[in-house]
Amino acid sequence: MNHCHKKLFCLFLPALFLTFTSFSQKVPEAWLKSEFILLLTSYVTWPEETELDTFRIGILGADKVYSMLGMKADLQTLKNKPVSVEHFRRIRDVHPVQVLFLGDDKQAALKRVFKRFKDEPVLIITDSATNYDYTMLNLLSKGMAGKPFEVNKANIENAGLSLSYEILYFGGREDDLRLVVRESERLREELVSNLDSLQHELSNRLEELAEISLSLEQRTAEINNLNNAIDQHTEQLSNLSEDVNLKQMDLEDKIRLLGSQEKRIQQKEQEIIEMNQRISEKEKEISEQMKILDEGTRTREAQQAMIEEQEARIKIQSDQIEQQKLLLGFFIILSLLILTMIFL
Numbered sequence: 485m486n487h488c489h490k491k492l493f494c495l496f497l498p499a500l501f502l503t504f505t506s507f508s509q510k511v512p513e514a515w516l517k518s519e520f521i522l523l524l525t526s527y528v529t530w531p532e533e534t535e536l537d538t539f540r541i542g543i544l545g546a547d548k549v550y551s552m553l554g555m556k557a558d559l560q561t562l563k564n565k566p567v568s569v570e571h572f573r574r575i576r577d578v579h580p581v582q583v584l585f586l587g588d589d590k591q592a593a594l595k596r597v598f599k600r601f602k603d604e605p606v607l608i609i610t611d612s613a614t615n616y617d618y619t620m621l622n623l624l625s626k627g628m629a630g631k632p633f634e635v636n637k638a639n640i641e642n643a644g645l646s647l648s649y650e651i652l653y654f655g656g657r658e659d660d661l662r663l664v665v666r667e668s669e670r671l672r673e674e675l676v677s678n679l680d681s682l683q684h685e686l687s688n689r690l691e692e693l694a695e696i697s698l699s700l701e702q703r704t705a706e707i708n709n710l711n712n713a714i715d716q717h718t719e720q721l722s723n724l725s726e727d728v729n730l731k732q733m734d735l736e737d738k739i740r741l742l743g744s745q746e747k748r749i750q751q752k753e754q755e756i757i758e759m760n761q762r763i764s765e766k767e768k769e770i771s772e773q774m775k776i777l778d779e780g781t782r783t784r785e786a787q788q789a790m791i792e793e794q795e796a797r798i799k800i801q802s803d804q805i806e807q808q809k810l811l812l813g814f815f816i817i818l819s820l821l822i823l824t825m826i827f828l
Contacts, residue, residue: 514548517585517623518556520633521549521609524621525583526562527648528640530605539565539582544572544597546587546611553585585609594618598639605644621651 521541530536539562543550550571557567572578575593580601586594588611598608598618609621616622620639624632631654640647649667 512548512552514546514552517546517549517611518553520623521553521583521585522556522560522562522567524609524633524651525607527651528607529646529648530582530607531644533563536565536582539563539567540570541567541583541585542570542572542578542581544575544578544584544586544593545590546585547571549585549587580604580606583607583609586611586613588612601643603643607640607643607645 525539525541541553541557543553550569554569557569561567570581575590575596578584578597578600582605584597584601584606586597586608591610591613594608594610594613594615595618601608607620609623610619611623612625613619613622616634616636618639619634619636620643622634622636624634633654634657635647635651637647637652
């Protein structure tokens with residue numbers, strides 16, 4: 485627990501005790517008891533506490549305290565964890581929780597409850613219990629021991645719980661207070677020893693700081709020289725940057741010119757491609773026409789051959805007809821001669 489929390493505890497607890505003793509007629513006692521339950525619980529540590537999702541507080545009896553604590557649980561957290569409050573009306577209904585509060589109407593069951601949860605990490609808070617041997621944190625009513633609560637440190641530690649020393653200042657017995665005093669003395673001696681060590685370390689650190697300061701001055705001078713060199717280089721870079729910008733602009737113009745030329749080349753290439761396509765189509769047409777002409781030529785040659793053959797046949801037939809005519813003329817002349825001879 486840090487120093488700030490200690491101060492708050494030391495200031496808040498006496499104020500709460502004064503409220504409990506002096507204004508109990510005005511402030512509901514159940515409200516004060518619920519405040520004590522939450523406050524004292526925050527100074528107790530459970531084993532593997534970091535793994536808890538919720539702090540569970542059980543109330544045996546004490547209906548008003550249960551109602552008041554239930555309202556507080558909806559608005560407050562305990563060690564940055566949500567709080568759930570359960571109400572047990574009978575002893576047999578009680579099951580393990582982190583905190584179990586026994587109302588003053590259930591003090592007869594304290595021994596049974598204590599033995600039931602012995603050696604378990606259950607913090608038992610009682611209300612004006614008279615049997616100290618079975619208590620852990622016992623809230624005291626007005627006129628009891630002159631303090632707001634009492635602590636049974638041994639029972640708390642036997643349950644596996646650890647307790648902050650701040651609570652012992654207000655609720656511990658004499659042997660607990662002596663332990664607190666011894667612990668305070670030990671802490672004081674430890675602080676004094678730590679202070680001497682810190683002073684010695686501080687002296688060493690101051691010497692180191694002086695050396696570092698001298699080194700820092702040297703480094704500062706070096707840095708200033710470097711800054712001057714950087715300024716010169718920066719100016720050179722600025723000039724170079726201007727040249728680069730001009731060249732960049734010229735390059736961009738050339739790139740744009742190349743771009744336009746590439747577009748024209750692409751257009752020409754496209755025109756050439758289209759012309760090649762047209763030439764290819766024309767070549768196909770000419771090839772087809774040549775095929776047609778070749779076929780016509782072959783047809784004409786065939787027809788010419790047929791004509792020549794027919795002419796040869798006609799000539800032969802004409803010769804045969806001439807021969808037949810001559811033969812017929814001969815026979816006619818012969819016939820006429822014969823007839824002439826006959827009739828003569």
